[in-house]
Amino acid sequence: MTNGLFITFEGIDGSGKSTQARLLVEHLRSLGLDVIHTREPGGSPGAEEIRALVLEGDTDRWSPESEILLFTAARRDHLEKTIEPALASGKIVVCDRFADSTRVYQGITRGALRPMVDQLHQLMIAREPDLTFIIDMDPATGLTRALSRQTSEERFEGFGEGMQRKMREGFLQLAKEFSARCMVIDGNRNIPVVAQDVAKIAKTRLPRTQPA
Secondary structure, eight states: OOOOEEEEEEOSTTSSHHHHHHHHHHHHHHTTOOEEEEESSOSSHHHHHHHHHHHSSOTTSSOHHHHHHHHHHHHHHHIIIIIHHHHHTTOEEEEEOOHHHHHHIIIIITSSOHHHHHHHHHHHTOOOOSEEEEEEOOHHHHHHHHHHTOOSOOTTGGGOHHHHHHHHHHHHHHHHHTTTTEEEEETTSOHHHHHHHHHHHHHHTSOTTSOO
């Protein structure tokens, strides 16, 4: 009943996924498509409030279990208030991070909590993206990029390069697990080259009723 399309971007900190999400949104809008650009955690008023709780402060501010509950609560509000209404009206939703980030950050790298993440996801979210771009980046380079931003949202970067390497491995594992929707893109190249590859793949997934 809907022609909406749900696209997500994933990757380690500093991978360039946010830049690529923005460039894809600009490209799709230039084609005359109705696109919603959003992010996680965040994307709705309630979820943005939770964002500040989980991304700021000391690295030991929350346990992995608490993080899972906070991220799931934010995602549920985001889904209800932003994502589902947009998709139901036939819009394209481009989201910077979604459930795959929780699967990796809390489910794999912060403890063996993937079963808990999956159970909560099935119970409270029960939606996967139609297409996911995993921007693959050298962990050392990504961490340097992320820290250079010098924002207050650097709690996860504070865990260091070792965690970045675990996260990269986790995202690559997810790409194999969800191979039908996950596309791994080499993010170590120039930004315009990466964006061209992303746009080419996204075009193949556009709803037939949308102009291409």
